[in-house]
Every structure is written in C-alpha cells, then in structure tokens.
Amino acid sequence: MRHIKKCLALCLCAALALGSAVPGLAASDFSDLDGHWAESYIEDLYERGYISGYEDGTMRPDNEITACEALVFLSRFYELTSDELSFLYDDWGSIAEDYVPSSLSWANEEIAVCLAAGIITEDELDELDLSAEIEKELLCVFLVRALTLEDDALDLTGIELPFGDADEISPEHTGYIAQLVSMDIITGDDNGNFTPKLGVTRAMAATLVSRGLEYVEDEDIELTIDGYSGLVRTFGIIAGADDDYVQLRGEDGLVREFRFADGASVTVNGRSTSITSSHIGDEAEFSVINGEISAISVSTDSDVEWVQGRISRVTSSKSGEYLIVDDLISGEDVRIDVESGSEITLDGDEAELADLTSGQFATARIDDGELDVLSAVTFSDEISGEVSSVIYGPTVQLKVESGSVTYVFLLDIGDLPEIERGKTEITIDRVNAGDDIEVTIDDSEIEKISISAAESGVTAVLNSITVNPTGTFWTLEDNSGNEATYQLDSMAAAYWGSKDISISDIKVGDTVSVSLSGTVITEVELIDSVQSSDKFSAEILSADSGKKTITLLYNERLVYVDASDATIISASTGSSVKLSALKAGSTVTVYGSFVSSNSFEATSIIVEN
Numbered sequence: 001m002r003h004i005k006k007c008l009a010l011c012l013c014a015a016l017a018l019g020s021a022v023p024g025l026a027a028s029d030f031s032d033l034d035g036h037w038a039e040s041y042i043e044d045l046y047e048r049g050y051i052s053g054y055e056d057g058t059m060r061p062d063n064e065i066t067a068c069e070a071l072v073f074l075s076r077f078y079e080l081t082s083d084e085l086s087f088l089y090d091d092w093g094s095i096a097e098d099y100v101p102s103s104l105s106w107a108n109e110e111i112a113v114c115l116a117a118g119i120i121t122e123d124e125l126d127e128l129d130l131s132a133e134i135e136k137e138l139l140c141v142f143l144v145r146a147l148t149l150e151d152d153a154l155d156l157t158g159i160e161l162p163f164g165d166a167d168e169i170s171p172e173h174t175g176y177i178a179q180l181v182s183m184d185i186i187t188g189d190d191n192g193n194f195t196p197k198l199g200v201t202r203a204m205a206a207t208l209v210s211r212g213l214e215y216v217e218d219e220d221i222e223l224t225i226d227g228y229s230g231l232v233r234t235f236g237i238i239a240g241a242d243d244d245y246v247q248l249r250g251e252d253g254l255v256r257e258f259r260f261a262d263g264a265s266v267t268v269n270g271r272s273t274s275i276t277s278s279h280i281g282d283e284a285e286f287s288v289i290n291g292e293i294s295a296i297s298v299s300t301d302s303d304v305e306w307v308q309g310r311i312s313r314v315t316s317s318k319s320g321e322y323l324i325v326d327d328l329i330s331g332e333d334v335r336i337d338v339e340s341g342s343e344i345t346l347d348g349d350e351a352e353l354a355d356l357t358s359g360q361f362a363t364a365r366i367d368d369g370e371l372d373v374l375s376a377v378t379f380s381d382e383i384s385g386e387v388s389s390v391i392y393g394p395t396v397q398l399k400v401e402s403g404s405v406t407y408v409f410l411l412d413i414g415d416l417p418e419i420e421r422g423k424t425e426i427t428i429d430r431v432n433a434g435d436d437i438e439v440t441i442d443d444s445e446i447e448k449i450s451i452s453a454a455e456s457g458v459t460a461v462l463n464s465i466t467v468n469p470t471g472t473f474w475t476l477e478d479n480s481g482n483e484a485t486y487q488l489d490s491m492a493a494a495y496w497g498s499k500d501i502s503i504s505d506i507k508v509g510d511t512v513s514v515s516l517s518g519t520v521i522t523e524v525e526l527i528d529s530v531q532s533s534d535k536f537s538a539e540i541l542s543a544d545s546g547k548k549t550i551t552l553l554y555n556e557r558l559v560y561v562d563a564s565d566a567t568i569i570s571a572s573t574g575s576s577v578k579l580s581a582l583k584a585g586s587t588v589t590v591y592g593s594f595v596s597s598n599s600f601e602a603t604s605i606i607v608e609n
Helices: 002-018 039-048 067-075 082-099 102-117 122-127 136-146 150-154 171-182 202-218
Strands: 231-241 245-249 255-268 283-289 292-299 304-317 320-327 333-337 343-346 361-367 370-377 381-391 395-402 405-412 418-421 436-442 445-451 456-468 471-477 483-496 499-501 511-517 520-526 535-544 549-554 557-562 567-570 587-594 599-607
Touching (some): 067 136, 255 283
Antiparallel strands (some): 304 320, 320 333, 361 370, 436 445, 456 471, 483 499, 511 520
C-alpha cells in the first residue's frame, strides 16, 4: 500500500508543483514559450520529464515558484528505485511529515529525499515557509548541495563576487553563489546585479536546474545518496557465518553470501555484538549496499524454530494435515503439522495446504511447537556467473559471483548433480576458480552445472616441465617445430582415449593434445602411455559402507577409492577396522593402483587418525 501511495504522491506533486501534463504536446507548442529567454532550458527539462505544462497549453515561465516546488525540482536529481525510496522514507518520512504542512503533504517524499541527500537540514526545514516564494540565493544554496559541491563552496566563503549588489547577498551564502559562478551556472542580469532576495520564476529555476544537469553529465558525475543508493534489504535464515561474511538462505532456497562493510552495524535481539556459527538457523534482516552488509539484525528466540527445505510430501487426512520437509538446517526430514490459523502463502499469495506440492521450497516458522507461518515457492532458474571458489568437505561449497551477488551452492559430496564442461561430464574437483558457470535449478533443486568449454586446443610433444612458485609450466613443440609455453591448471583433467588418467602420468617426450583457456591448460589427452602411483595419503570426505567406497580429497582433487577388496587397519592399534567406522576428517594412506585420474582400487588402507 505504501508504494501505491508513493506513486500517487509523485504524480500529484508533478501536477501541483510543476504544472499539469499536456498529452502529445511538444515543448515548442506552448503558447507562451516561443521566443522566451529561457525557452531552451525549459524545453530541456520538459523533454527530461522534470517539468510539464498546464492544460490550457501554457507553460507560465514567469510564474514564481515556492520553496516547496524548488525542493521538488532538486529532489529529481536522484534516481531511486522503489525499494531505495521505501527505505529512505522509513528513515526520513516522519521528519518530513512533522515539518511539512498538511496542505503540502503531497511533497512529503520529495522533501524526505532532500533531507536524506543533505539538500536541506532539519533545522532549515523547521524555519522555512514552504508555501512562500523562494529567494534566489537560497535556491543557489540548495542547488549546490544537490550537486554535492557544498565543501567546495564553503572554501569560497568571503570571496568577492562580480555583482553590483554583492553586498546584499547574505555572507553565509557567498561561497555557494561563487561556486555556481565558477561553473557558469549563474550570471548577473543586464545591470550586472544578482538580486539575491528576488523570487524565483519557473524560467529561472529551469535555467539553473538545466545548467546543473548539464554540468553533471559533462563531468560524468553519478549523484547518489549515501546509505540509500544501491541499498537492498533482504530477509532470510543464516546458513553460515564467520568474521568476514554471513550467508543468508532466502525464501527461494538460494544461499547468498555477503561481506561486512567497514563500520557495519551488527545486532542480535537489539544488542550490538558479532555474528558466529551459533546463529546458524536464526532469522536475520540485512541491509546491503553494493554487495556489502551495512547493517544486520538477528532475532533469536528459544521458542522459535525455522525449517527450510524442499517439500517431499503433503498429506491431508482425517488424522490431520501435515507436510514433510527435507530440512536443510538439520539435514533431517521434518514433519510440520498444519493447524487452523496457520498462515500459508505460495509464491507470495495466500494459499491452502492443498495448493502445496512436492518439489516446492518451504520456509516455516514454528513458534512453541506450532506452525505460525509457512511460505512456499515454486522456484526454477538459471544462474550464470563466475566461480569464485570451491571449498571441499562432506558438503562442498561452490561459490559463484553473479553481478554484485555471491551465491553459495551447498552440494552433498555423496550426491553431486551432473557437471559438464562443454559436452564432457566432469567431477566437482575439475571446476576451477575463474570458470564461467551456469547453474540450472528446477523445482528448487540443482539439476545441472555447466562450465564453459575450453577456448582452443593444441596437439604437440611435451618438451619440458618447469615448476616455480607461480605454478607448473609445460613447453610444447608442434609438428612444425614451433615451441610455446603454457601454464598447467592445478586441477587440469587428463585422459588416455576414453579413460581418465592422472596428470602425473604424463612425462617429457609424450605426445599430448591439450585444451586451452587463454594460455592455461585445462585438459590433457595423452596419446602414448599411462603410469600410476600405487600409494598416497589424504583426508576422508565421506565413506559409503554400502557401496564400499571412500571419497578422499587428494592434491585438491576428489579421488574415489574402491575399498571392496581392501584390508583396513588402524595405525594406532594395528587391528582391523570396518569401513563403516571410517569418519569424515580422518587421514588414511591407501595402497593399490589408479585406474583413472580420480578412481583408485585399494588393496589396503591404513587409518592414520
């Protein structure tokens, strides 16, 4: 409702302060504008939508404007989104309402913008008669502030002005007027006077504003309001946190990561503090400017539990109505009983339990064991961006930069989605920082991850391998005897025909076909031979006793160990260990042989810790 009121107020403001729109009329068609000294400036503002004419086909350029109308003019220097305007009005609207008379309430939002932008102060607004005609020197003060040049103007205070009536200018306003004189925005009249106490006509105001806008464009200045331009406020549940960032899962199921801006305000239940991992699962509201947290407010309540996840089942029977949600916070299936009085929405609209289906993403607030609010969304999307990092563990964090937003996709190491580079299916460990990526989400679940294919390829003989602190470099010689050196991606994949192999199997003298992304080798096909290691140590990410496999992180790559024929021994006791006893985070040494670059057949496994 507030946004509707804002639109109405803005339209009314345009009609009352600046004239009523005349549909289809060009600026040159106004009967009283032809040949007027300010015709070009008025036409400029008319075409920009800053000013309009009256229904009788006149512009009335010589009508004087009030202080209120002048401030409305200047508020339009700032282009604010509806969200930014809403946040700004939340902070400044009550002040505007206190000082603006009810007869001018249509201008409350524009006055609030002027307060937030520093065009006028609260004390000045209290003393100003908004209904009275504005004096020229005061309009100059407001214009300089709108152009964010007040500091420059104050440095010019006391300067001698080139007007015959300079002594009539208020001393505290001389710097502002001098600033506009230096910018050729204002000049004297035919008699060399400034007439500072004179009222301002629509023509004068249009001239000053048009010249000010031209200055902004010529100097390529972006006029913004600190604390509001670029401001986004978002609500969700904390999914992760440390000293530098907070991850927030929204009602669409997506996790977004935000870093703290310098001096960010952090409160928990109204008290200033810091955010830790103990707040995972708590609700939070973020104020974000240009991708960084400027303020975060966290609410915790021992009686309140939040559940977020995909709906797996919806049941309505004589015994009751409930739904089962695969809760992302606890990792368990959660039954949510729906009682009469529970508020349910689907895609933002009021809904019934019968409207919900499996696959939708649900956010439920449970207060003292009873469902309070349930928000469900039907979410499918394709998110494109650049991989910023891949963090391995039982849950892999795939971080993607998309514009100013960092998305964090949490992937179960034991149930990864399909990942492709071009048309080739790859594993998560072959996804590199800097890769272009597209994540396809269907029914709130990641269906596929696509990595951009390599840009070019070279077939040549590997002449040398050089390792230095900046990386590994291969020098290749093609059939014409031309040599070129390329950096080897630390996670480059290797093949022999259709079989995966280890990159370490490739030796000097081998003939290879490499895929390049710029000057970086991302994939290698070996033409001649393959060799494998028979022993390595690594950290366990997961162990599946049913499939008799272990997933390890080795040299920043995932290795899948077939342990079906392996003997597992504890290094500390020397006794045998069951595969089901292996835990994520333990270090093991495995013996056997690689059958591909990421598959290893183990004959024995030593559990180091």
